[in-house]
Amino acid sequence: DAGVTQSPTHLIKTRGQHVTLRCSPISGHKSVSWYQQVLGQGPQFIFQYYEKEERGRGNFPDRFSARQFPNYSSELNVNALLLGDSALYLCASSAQGVEKLFFGSGTQLSVL
Amino acid sequence: DAKTTQPPSMDCAEGRAANLPCNHSTISGNEYVYWYRQIHSQGPQYIIHGLKNNETNEMASLIITEDRKSSTLILPHATLRDTAVYYCIVRVNTNAGKSTFGDGTTLTVKP
Numbered sequence A: 001d002a003g004v005t006q007s008p009t010h011l012i013k014t015r016g017q018h019v020t021l022r023c024s025p026i027s028g029h030k031s032v033s034w035y036q037q038v039l040g041q042g043p044q045f046i047f048q049y050y051e052k053e054e055r056g057r058g059n060f061p062d063r064f065s066a067r068q069f070p071n072y073s074s075e076l077n078v079n080a081l082l083l084g085d086s087a088l089y090l091c092a093s094s095a096q097g098v099e100k101l102f103f104g105s106g107t108q109l110s111v112l
Numbered sequence B: 001d002a003k004t005t006q007p008p009s010m011d012c013a014e015g016r017a018a019n020l021p022c023n024h025s026t027i028s029g030n031e032y033v034y035w036y037r038q039i040h041s042q043g044p045q046y047i048i049h050g051l052k053n054n055e056t057n058e059m060a061s062l063i064i065t066e067d068r069k070s071s072t073l074i075l076p077h078a079t080l081r082d083t084a085v086y087y088c089i090v091r092v093n094t095n096a097g098k099s100t101f102g103d104g105t106t107l108t109v110k111p
Helices: none
Strands: A005-007 A010-013 A019-024 A031-037 A044-050 A053-057 A064-068 A074-078 A087-094 A107-111 B009-013 B018-023 B031-038 B045-050 B061-064 B070-075 B084-092 B105-110
Touching: A005 A087, A010 A019, A019 A031, A019 A087, A019 A107, A031 A074, A044 A064, A044 A074, A074 A087, B009 B018, B018 B031, B018 B084, B018 B105, B031 B061, B045 B061, B045 B070, B070 B084
Parallel strands: A010 A107, B009 B105
Antiparallel strands: A005 A019, A019 A074, A031 A044, A031 A087, A044 A053, A064 A074, A087 A107, B018 B070, B031 B045, B031 B084, B061 B070, B084 B105
16 A cells, blocks of 8 residues: 655745645545654644644644645645745644554755 | 653664653643654654553554653664654644654664
């Protein structure tokens, strides 16, 4: 079975641009969460979606938004990119949202 | 979620047991202890979790003290491939998606 897949794997943007990151959860998993990981730090929670509804939001500005589709895949959108948004963006899925997480390999975003 | 404290780094000789400590003195009665690890340039990988009893699986053992204020992850026979950052997380089992990761322990297994 395929694991959590994320695309693209790497992305380079300039300040002020917009970016969309995509995530496909493990088949049968209904919960998707997004995390930001800055170099040298642990992942920081951004959003969780379960059955297409937002279940939680971390301490991130409104420039960050996300959504989950009927097939449970998800997109993370970041507007008006700042240099500080450069990070590894991780997607994690779980079956019901209450147990262990399965992570993808992430999207490495560089903002120049 | 309760706050956890882990040493920033540890070394272990290949073939020996690696014992990674985690303090969680403010843990609540309904909070579980989860361990994940992250190998360079990959996403975190689930290792093991427990509530109050010791747990063992094919990857590791988890020892939780009786007062539940600390725990130890044990890798019984560390290999070079176990070199990674290990994260200890404490949370209730109602919302896995919103997990709070600290900075973890960087374990280096040496030949």
